Amino acid sequence: MTTMGAGMDGRAGWRRGALLTATAFTATLALAGCGAGDSGARDSAASAPERAVAEGGAADRNSGTDAAGAAGAGAPDLRVDQRAIIYTGAMRVQVTDVDTAARDVSAMVTRAGGFIGGDVRRSADADAVAELQLRVPAAKFAEVVEEVAKLGQQQSREINTQDVTEETVDLEARIISQRARVDSARRLLGRATSITDLVSLENELGRREADLASLEAKKRRLADLTALSTITVSLAGPAAKASGEKSETGFLVGLKGGWKAFLASMTILLTVLGALLPWLVAFGVPLAVLLLVLGRRRKTPAQTAPVSAPPQVPAARSAP
Template sequence: MRTRRSVRPVQALAGLLLATALALTGCSGSDSSDGGSGSDSAALSDAKEAAPGGAADSGGGKQASTAPTLPTSHIIRTAELTVQVKDVPKALDAARTTTENAGGYVGKESTSRDEKGAEQTRVTLRVPVDRYEEVLAELEGSGKLIDRTAKAQDVTDQVVDVESRIKSQRASVARIRELMDQATKLSDVVTLEGELSSRQADLEALLARQASLKDRTSLATITLSLTEKPVAKATEDDDPGIVDALAGGWGAFVTMLRWIVVALAAVLPFAAVLALLVLAWLRLLRPRRSRRPVPEHLPVAAEERGGGQH
């Protein structure tokens, strides 16, 4: 009986300790579950913000990774086209319309006519780079393509260098202005003003170069030549024919006659002066010499010679 009484209090105490331990474990578990749920929700929120569109990938339950950012290329594109058309003004109007519809504009333009009256036009077109290929293909299809030249120049390094130098130059100008605000002597102010003017001039030159690069890389340049007659191309395999020989001979003959006429024209003034001198000598000097009187002693001498002989 004593043994049972001694065991029951011990069992009751052990049960009480076990219940207390379970209660404490439940509280800590609830706290940890609350903290875990908070961290999970924060992580999920970060994942949603990082994913494109602000949501996680619902297909596989994974985050959508962002695409790597590639460096922007800056390329200057130019092309030259020679197209034979039936009507140059009509083809020129179509080229203008195509350029303006693409968001570009028409630059320099020149028109001329040859000896036979055939019209020829050369025009410079500026079109956005993203519409360059489309406009080029449309211009090529406006007639018979005679010649095409296209070039692409990568100036990415130049653009990056100019941007870096502009940033440094702006910081330099800002430092000079700060020194001017702190200067107290007139000599220091004058020196700083000269330095500021020099650096601002360098900055403006860099900005102008940046604007030029931006214009040349954002707008492609197409030089279009429109002609009504075919452009003859000389080939190395073409042998001269009879017509070519006759044409060459006639050209040489005409050239020779031309030089002869030029030579005669150059000699004509001297010949005219010489002719005048000869005419003057014949009309004036020669008659005077023939009219001179004969000396009287000449006949006497002749008579004496005759008498001596007899």
């Protein structure tokens, strides 16, 4: 009996232990479920703009990493013949005939694959001057400069270069990163659930797209300057003065200037008289005839009435 009672007590104790263990496990699961429900509620209560900013920041960091990796993987060859260089030049050439030389310059630029960007001319026979702005491919820059110098007597030449390779590489990396930021903003805009979130994300997307357009415009400008070099050519006639040339002074120079001014004044005076002569003939001759007739009438003797003699007054008699 004693052994049977001990076995029954052992089984009852095991059952109570198993029941307590199951109860504790159930309570733990319930608490975990409540905590998860509370955290989910707190997460769902977060505002959409905050989620957008958080996701946008993560997307920007990822895009920046991807852009850096892309820039590093696709880094250009930075040898001398592969660098982005802007060539600019200015030269002055004295020629016999400015118009003929200008046509020759236009023809050689066309053969080189370029075009005339500007053409300003001042024609005055021997001192004529033409200012031409040439846009030629960078590979043909030196060749065109030498051909222009052979048109006449070269008076001046100035060649400048600007290396923009690093600026170009940096600009390309910024464009890649900005495109990724624009794409992330578009994705967030597609998931907007309220008017406030929609307006906020549209403004952010517009700002990012404007920044991207500005970067792309800078890239196109650099590409144009590196692909086509600029040469400013001044074609001067035989009597044209070079820029910066000192003016002559002295008695003979003053006399020459005064004579030119006198001739110019006489030319203007004769021009004015020539313009007034038809008016003088049309109105001056009739006026002169009229004045002549009036003068003759005034010289004719006027008829006057006879004047009677004054009465004689008798002389007074003297007293005796």
